[in-house]
Structures are given as C-alpha cells and as structure tokens.
Amino acid sequence: MANVRAEKAVEYKKTCNCAQAVLLAFKDEMGKSEEELLALGSGFGSGMGGMEATCGALCGAAMAAGFLNASAAPTKMMTKAMLEEFKEKAGATICGDLKGIKTKKMLCSCDDCVRHAVVALENQL
Template sequence: MNDKAKRAKELFLEGYGCAQSVLLAFREELNIDKDTAVLIASSFGGGMGRLREVCGCVSGMFMVAGLKKGPLNPKDFKAKEEHYRLIQSLAEDFKKETGSIICRELLGLPANSKSAPAPQPRTQEYYKKRPCPDMVALAADILEKRLFS
C-alpha cells in the first residue's frame, strides 16, 4: 500500500467520509486547503448524501482527477473528451477490483435502497460491516499510480 493509500485509509478511520478521505490525501499536491477539500467532498459520502449511488471513493477520485487534469476551457471538446476518457478509465480500474462503482452494491444492500440521512456512529461493528477503509485506500492507490507517479 502506497503512502497516499495509507493516508486515505487513516483519514477515513479518523471519521472523514469516503470522498473526503480520497481528496484530502492529495490536497497538498493539488494546492487546496484542508477546509475547502472537506467542504467540497462533504456531500458525496454514502454514495452521494447516503443515497447509495456512486461510491464516495469514486467521486473522490473524480474530484482529484478534475483538479489535476480537468479542462478549463468549456469549448475545448478535445480536452473534455480526453478528460472523460480518463474518468471512465479510473472508474474501470476501481470496478475491476471491486465489481462495482455503486455504493449499495459494494455494501451488499438491496437494489434501489437508500439510507436515512443520519450517519451511523463509527464503531468497531460499523467497520466490520464496511469495506470502505480498504476502498478509500484502493481509490488513492489508483490515483497515485495513474496521475502522480
């Protein structure tokens, strides 16, 4: 496990959400302050506000990729295409390892399920049921290898 993967996992275990943990692990390389990173990624935990849609780890990967490689010119369609190709590739890398990029599927929840908005306390039981610490590490590992090495 590389340094960014370890850091992302540590951040998740400190209580940050999946997307926050991934983005925070790269904040210095992206020249973004901690509070801004926390706030930008705050809505994406639990598969986007606990809707159990796209995994927060994947959303965090996309945020990092956008800040690192995203196009600035809205009319540069070639740059957009290249960026979207990168995003699809990152998603595929994650999916190859996990089988999905959908939170509910990764957690083994029923189709079309969403959770109440109240987050669950981070207890030992919580961590036993969740693959999230390892998934934030995976997302950070993918990013480090693909964008930062």
Template structure:
C-alpha cells in the same frame, strides 16, 4: 514501505472523514486547494452521494482529484476531454477491481453479500488515482 497516500486516506477515514473526503484530502500535497475547501466540496459525495448509497464516494474522491489536477478552471482552455478521459479510466479500473460502482452493492446493503468494504474501496480509489494520474 507503506504508500503515503493510502495511509493518509486511512487516517482521514478513521478520523471520521467520509470516503470521498478521505480519498480527495489524501492528495492535498499535490493539489492547489486548502483542506477546508476540499473537505467541504467532497462532503455531499459521501455515503454514495448524500447517503443514497449510489456512486461510491471513494471513487468520487478520486475523480475529484483528477479534475483538480487536469482542469484549467476555464471553459475556453478545453481541458474537459482530458479530464473525462482520466475519469473514465479510473471508473473502469475501479469497477474491474471491485465488481461495482454502487455503494449499496459494494457494501452488500440489499444482498447481504459485501463485495468490498469502505476501507478497501478507499485504498483501491487511491491506488487507481495514483496509477492513472501518475502520482508517486
């Protein structure tokens, strides 16, 4: 059986969502945020941070999910360390799997050798988020 979160992320990307939006919005069933707000927040993270081909948008989407699930939304509740710990785990696992965190390296923009396609980065980010955040 297909993974529902991966399938939703794929559908999102096929509809024109950027990589960050595709990943983050796939997790709407477990988040306390509406799609329009999450879509808007994630918009600038696409294309490797505003089209700069820097940090992979799919990974940014996964980290956003961790933040939304972990943060209390209040500085005095001291959730930052836990959120950072989860984000660090995701970054490390993503880099191990894809060999880079950088969009232009993943897509092979400068080298001509793609390490990973956007659809595969999206799938990787979803699976890693599920693993680290224990989402089934």
C-alpha cells in the same frame, strides 16, 4: 507493499467520509486547504444519495483528477479509466452494491474502496 498515500487516505477516513478522505490524500498537490477539500467532498458520503449512487471514494478521485490533470487527456477519459479499474478491483461502483445492502454480501469495505480509488487516480496521473 502498502501504498503510502492510500494508507494516509484510510487514516483520514477515520474522521471524514470516503470522498473527503481521497481528496485529503492529494491535498498537497492540489493547492487547496483542508477546509476547502472537506467542503468539496461533504455531499458525497455514503455513495451520494445514501448508498444508492456512485461510491464516494470514486467520486473523490474524480474530483481530485479535475484539479490534478496536467496531461493532454481529458479528465473525463481519466475518470472512465479510474472507474473501470475501481470496478475490476472492488466488484462494483455503486455504494449499496459494494456494501451488499440488498444481497447481504459485502464486496468491498470502505477502507478498501478508499485504497482502490487512490491507486486508480495515481495510475492516471
């Protein structure tokens, strides 16, 4: 069964970057405007640094966790757990590795990275 929020994020991805799509999928819970979330995630497209750094979807999930964390656990620990879950599902956390820039073998599509990031965040909330 498809995750509704994850699929909503994939729809957002059609008009923005992966980080922004994940942030927008949680906008109702964060109490931030769409414009604020788009600005917050704007520097994290293409793996922050042109595919050479952490996947933007995972960055978006980490930022959203900071807004949404109401638990006693530090957001840092939530983010670590999300990173581990994401890596297990997607095969890597670096955008260039996920897209197979050097290997020519894609490990995970952007849509699936967005899905994995949303689910990983939901699993921590």
